[in-house]
Amino acid sequence: MKRIWIWENMPSYVNYIAQDRNGTWNGFREKPHIDEDYLEWDDGRHDAVIISFERMYKWRESLQERP
Secondary structure (H helix, E strand, O other): OOOOOHHHHHEEEEEEEEEEEOEEEEEOOOEEEEEEOOOOEEOOOOOEEEEOOOOOHHHHHEEEEOO
């Protein structure tokens, strides 16, 4: 089940949201990919914004794009 985000509450530069293996939700400017070495999402810019902590079972399927 995907988490429902209120995008209007996100900073305007956040275009994608995804959760890392440890449960941290992050916002990204660019579309991230999974970094298999660290088991987390990475957009190459390292400017993710921590949004919340809520562990999900299928974190690899958590990527959501701003509508």
